[in-house]
Amino acid sequence: MYDAEVIAITKKAETVKLDPSKTGVFDAGDLQNDCIQWNNKEIAVQGNYMMTTTSKTSYGTTIRVDLKGPKSDYADVGCEFSEDPSDKLKDNREGVIIKGKIKPGGSFGKLQLYDCQLVNR
Numbered sequence: 001m002y003d004a005e006v007i008a009i010t011k012k013a014e015t016v017k018l019d020p021s022k023t024g025v026f027d028a029g030d031l032q033n034d035c036i037q038w039n040n041k042e043i044a045v046q047g048n049y050m051m052t053t054t055s056k057t058s059y060g061t062t063i064r065v066d067l068k069g070p071k072s073d074y075a076d077v078g079c080e081f082s083e084d085p086s087d088k089l090k091d092n093r094e095g096v097i098i099k100g101k102i103k104p105g106g107s108f109g110k111l112q113l114y115d116c117q118l119v120n121r
Contacts, residue, residue, distance in 0.1 A: 039104040044119060045077050045111075049093040052086040065089065065116070067096060078107050079116040088121040096121065 016024035018034040026034075047067030055062045063084050066075035079098045089096060097120045100113030 036104065038102045040101050042099065042101050042115075043113070044097055044099045045079075045113070046095060046097045047077060049089040049096050050075050052084060052089075054084065065098065067098065070094075075110065078110060078112045080112070080114040081116050085118050085121070088118060092121065 013025045015027040018026055018031060045067060047069055050066040050068045053064045063081045065079045065081060065085060067077045068074060069076050079100050098116050099119050100116035103112040103114045106112045
């Protein structure tokens with residue numbers, strides 16, 4: 001959390017289940033479980049291919065493919081691959097489906113997947 005502030009000090013407050021479309025007071029343990037339940041779960045995402053970034057560091061090479069929604073100007077999901085799939089994407093950018101596992105904590109405030117595979121290319 002960031003930009004947090006104390007809104008009340010009380011012995012007991014009524015808490016609600018996490019619903020991002022509503023405000024309320026959430027139980028800290030329940031909120032933690034709601035947020036981390038997706039960690040390392042395999043999902044598939046669909047978006048438009050934006051770009052590939054390759055980073056070489058002391059701990060190895062990371063290949064990340066960024067997908068964006070049709071109305072987005074920026075990357076919405078980063079997908080880590082063991083091999084560069086760019087040749088299959090650069091001339092066929094729309095409607096890309098990628099399967100991967102949700103990386104705990106994401107990256108730069110965005111959803112990040114690892115162990116990714118192209119589904120429809």
